[in-house]
Amino acid sequence: MDYKHLVEVLLFASPEPLTQARFNHIIQDENTVELAPIIDELSNEYETSGKGLIIKKIGGGFQILSHGDYHIYIERMFKNTRKLQLSRPALEALSIIAYRQPVSKAEVESIRGVECGSVVNTLMERELITVKGRGKTVGRPLLFGTTQIFLESFGLENTADLPKLKELSELMGDNPDPVLFENDHATE
């Protein structure tokens, strides 16, 4: 059996990213066959021979996807292409949840300074976030985190793939506490 062909077939037939665990389960071989090098080889072939497909590492697995150059034709073929339309508040809340997870709604609200109930509900409906447990603080609030669907929708390998955030101390770092009352703005 040619593992390269097998992996290609599995990638082609799988609606979700193919993980090493699932691959192990499928081949039912006592010896683990590493998925990553096979994918690398395939991926290289795709790139060098200029195929209409690409292989991308998403959400802990690998997924075969159409090449980005032809998206308008796919969009023409289908009525709706599962496009996400997220508002700015939803994106803000989603990024807070993605970085801070598991995080309570109250924490998201304290950062955004506004009520976030409906935004959180929207994100839940789209299955981009889910309840990951309950906090230990008063009221044992629900804690939210991002889902596999989030990774797949945004094409991320994992949440560490997100753009790096600066620590608060770093943000404040270059500018230590301004000398108190140096410029007396308050008396303007």
Place this chain on the structure above:
Amino acid sequence: MDYQVKVENFEGPMDLLLFFIQRDKLNIYDIPIAHITKEFLDYMKLMDMMNIDLGGEFVYMASLLMKIKAKMLLPVSDEDVEQIEDPRTPLVQRLLEYQQYKKVGEQLQEIYTDHAVHFPLGQDMAYDAGSEKKINPVQNVTLFTLSSIFQELINRLPDVNPYELHEDPIQLDEQIAFLIGEINSTKRLSFTILIPILKTRLRIVVTFMAILEMLRTNQITIEQNEPFGELILMRAAA
């Protein structure tokens, strides 16, 4: 006087403050509190004039700004300067943090847009039928046509026949008579056998009351061999 008002769509008070900071090119690490408080309150007043409800978070922020402003007006002795935190610092930290997530939210949108050009297997997606000619079924239909069709439909509806629901009257005496008959024919009547015959809940309840009544008047005795076991009704020994 002509006012040209451009209302930006602000996502709450933090967003508004960031807008002022950007617009007026203020140093976020050294926010002129008096200036920004005035801007903030003016905005709230403007919204109020336009009957736009801003919500509690704006009121909260306004009071926070005024508190900071007041704190900064208080005289501080030279020794204290070292120890006392700038009253603006917590707000600055919050703004910086929020600004960061706001930026990330925009980046997330970019990441999504970049990724959305790649399609996985299209199994959930329906073919677009739009390539075929679209027919508008309500072309040339006026409101008047619609209303007359609706009227016609209403007239065609069959009359609703109102009817009353009658409760099946069940008499205690009747059930007693019924039970006597049953016990006479079976000698030992088990209560669970009765239930399917009785059908309605009300009838079961009344029959149970009849049993209690008959027990009270010593017409029957009840036997039960184990707790929660079957209830056997028997004629009382005369």
